[in-house]
Amino acid sequence: MLGVAGIVAGIVFFAFSLAPLGIRERVSIYPLMLWQIVAGLALLWVWRGWRNGATTERDTGDGDAGRVPWTLLVSAYLVPVMIVTQFAWLATVPVLVLLLCTLRNVRGRLARWLAVLLAVVYATPYAIWKLRPDPAPSLSKDMDPVFAALIIAASVAFIVAIHRTGKRSPIWGIAPESWSADNFADGTVRRGSPQREEDR
């Protein structure tokens, strides 16, 4: 999937060869920059697993897969706060983290759709700001209040959705037994597990 982003960047670059120069460049460069950020986050995820003692590819190094990731909760609350406090452009980071974390971890359909909705509602004024011939100095100043209200409404709806759904049933990805068990199918054993201690 991550590699496909690179292919798309290249294909779109040539497909938009008739577009204005600025558009042409950005259509090829911005996906690459976003890919770097996403790939960096993915590598941090891998490092976190290894640091916690993961020994196989599918092991997250995290026994409590049902726990809500704090990054998702912080991001969800940061989005409306940053919009209200006029840091709309910097809100790109929590919006991206929220979207990626939700699509990866959350099983609740409502929460997943709300995360996508929030990303789309946020991306619209962002695109308008970037494409406008005479843009305001900042996204916060350029953004129509209606969009700001829509972003806040969508993020509040998302926060309510994850909390409500979480009370009814586990919406977080429940890892297969092999993920959190100390013993793995290939014979490796989680570091620090009772069995490994016995082996020593």
Next chain:
Amino acid sequence: MSEEVVVESRITSNRANLVVFSAVAMLVAGLGFMIVEAVVASAWTSPPYSYVYDQLPDLGNPMCGPFQNRVICSPHDGLMNAMFVVHGSLFAFAGILLSRLMAGTARAAMFVLALVYVIGLSMITVFHQYAGMPAIVEDLNITGAFLGILSGSIIAIIFGSQRRRLHLPPWPGPQA
């Protein structure tokens, strides 16, 4: 502790270091570029910088004046040029570190392309477009941009193809 466990632990530790350094380098490279670009573009006010008609290397162009139906005059060209080099160096650093986790053709390709990426971006900072420039300067500017975009995109493809070797998470979708 058995020797096997010690060796495994050392390998995991080395890999973890490679991964975390490359992750931080990639994040700083991507986020830093986007932030500096926005800062430099917002400071460009006469006339305002256009994301549609003005080119990205224009932000680092030290010349001031009309060129090909647009007016180039970046107030912080030095900052943008520095960011081009820093961004390219960080991404190349990450690519070289990641190549150590790969094997065979992918490893060699990742290493070479990471170097090509930083060379391409450096060419953009050295060869700027301006009215009356020699044809070779324009060619080198375009070549640098082409090398940067092409090598960066191929690196993304290699990275994706090495997903299992790099132990990347399944993507996208819930874990269950």
